Amino acid sequence: xxxxxxxxxxxxxxxxxxxxxxxxxxxxxxxxxxxxxxxxxxxxxxxxxxxxxxxxxxxxxxxxxxxxxxxxxxxxxxxxxxxxxxxxxxxxxxxxxxxxxxxxxxxxxxxxxxxxxxxxxxxxxxxxxxxxxxxxxxxxxxxxxxxxxxxxxxxxxxxxxxxxxxxxxxxxxxxxxxxxxxxxxxxxxxxxxxxxxxxxxxxxxxxxxxxxxxxxxxxxxxxxxxxxxxxxxxxxxxxxxxxxxxxxxxxxxxxxxxxxxxxxxxxxxxxxxxxxxxxxxxxxxxxxxxxxxxxxxxxxxxxxxxxxxxxxxxxxxxxxxxxxxxxxxxxxxxxxxxxxxxxxxxxxxxxxxxxxxxxxxxxxxxxxxxxxxxxxxxxxxxxxxx
Numbered sequence: 001x002x003x004x005x006x007x008x009x010x011x012x013x014x015x016x017x018x019x020x021x022x023x024x025x026x027x028x029x030x031x032x033x034x035x036x037x038x039x040x041x042x043x044x045x046x047x048x049x050x051x052x053x054x055x056x057x058x059x060x061x062x063x064x065x066x067x068x069x070x071x072x073x074x075x076x077x078x079x080x081x082x083x084x085x086x087x088x089x090x091x092x093x094x095x096x097x098x099x100x101x102x103x104x105x106x107x108x109x110x111x112x113x114x115x116x117x118x119x120x121x122x123x124x125x126x127x128x129x130x131x132x133x134x135x136x137x138x139x140x141x142x143x144x145x146x147x148x149x150x151x152x153x154x155x156x157x158x159x160x161x162x163x164x165x166x167x168x169x170x171x172x173x174x175x176x177x178x179x180x181x182x183x184x185x186x187x188x189x190x191x192x193x194x195x196x197x198x199x200x201x202x203x204x205x206x207x208x209x210x211x212x213x214x215x216x217x218x219x220x221x222x223x224x225x226x227x228x229x230x231x232x233x234x235x236x237x238x239x240x241x242x243x244x245x246x247x248x249x250x251x252x253x254x255x256x257x258x259x260x261x262x263x264x265x266x267x268x269x270x271x272x273x274x275x276x277x278x279x280x281x282x283x284x285x286x287x288x289x290x291x292x293x294x295x296x297x298x299x300x301x302x303x304x305x306x307x308x309x310x311x312x313x314x315x316x317x318x319x320x321x322x323x324x325x326x327x328x329x330x331x332x333x334x335x336x337x338x339x340x341x342x343x344x345x346x347x348x349x350x351x352x353x354x355x356x357x358x359x360x361x362x363x364x365x366x367x368x369x370x371x372x373x374x375x376x377x378x379x380x381x382x383x384x385x386x
Contacts (some may be wrong), residue, residue: 102140119151179293239259304323
């Protein structure tokens with residue numbers, strides 16, 4: 001095993017900007033460091049953020065992104081490669097097949113380091129679909145196929161998309177997202193009531209929660225618009241939206257009675273523990289970290305059957321699936337579970353069991369470290385250093 005294991009994570013955004021990929025990396029990075037892997041996060045410096053800080057023990061380097069999109073991508077790559085020449089990691093792990101992956105390949109050419117790439121979304125908003133339609137997309141795909149040591153796939157759908165690009169099985173590693181099932185765990189009824197009181201939530205109303213980035217693909221506008229129909233059947237029901245994003249002002253304009261906005265919060269687990277159900281109405285996903293967290297917290301989830309969601313939720317066994325874009329089906333699913341607390345509790349229990357079996361954060365970290373060891377040793381051998 002390589003005695004020195006140092007990994008640079010390349011990602012478009014990082015804390016405090018929060019999406020599923022950012023949250024997963026924020027969970028994984030400190031645990032990798034606990035396993036004697038040095039981790040540096042290299043991301044973009046958005047307005048109001050510092051050029052460097054240490055977050056949970058992990059160095060975070062933010063590269064300048066001036067001007068229009070193309071110039072920003074070039075600037076990120078140039079600055080990141082310059083930093084990587086100083087850091088000299090064994091492995092560069094790109095969290096996206098666009099600018100981060102381009103930067104990783106440039107670093108490989110300069111340093112001879114190993115390259116790992118994770119695509120975090122599938123379908124029409126996913127990396128593969130979008131890359132195929134970009135200028136020079138075929139050439140970029142060929143470059144990735146030839147030069148990436150390992151593609152980490154977080155869902156079977158993403159794995160199938162990469163297979164369709166001609167990336168062989170030995171180049172793909174299935175490591176789904178994972179969650180901390182001790183932190184995200186259900187509370188007994190008395191503590192749940194105390195949590196609601198602490199958070200200022202109604203004591204007795206059934207609460208349906210969404211957590212995550214408020215982005216167009218989440219289809220939260222449709223969820224907010226159908227909520228009056230849900231309340232017509234379950235008058236006391238509350239929709240609690242936790243998170244922030246560009247959609248927030250518009251959602252607040254659309255919202256009627258029974259819709260609450262918590263904004264960005266530091267401890268998502270507390271809000272999940274105070275809720276009764278989780279909803280995810282997305283048009284596209286990779287493997288939703290928010291969904292896994294909710295299931296680990298023992299919540300029955302109503303989610304659209306996109307991306308890796310059907311791999312996690314077995315309809316009417318570990319959750320409830322609805323077709324994407326079908327507001328009527330989503331509404332009816334929510335009403336069904338809101339009116340059937342016994343079914344809701346049973347689904348939540350099975351959901352937690354499912355996550356504990358297959359989606360723990362500790363298992364993901366062990367598998368990821370194993371990938372880093374293999375590809376770094378290969379790269380060292382190619383450089384004639386072992």
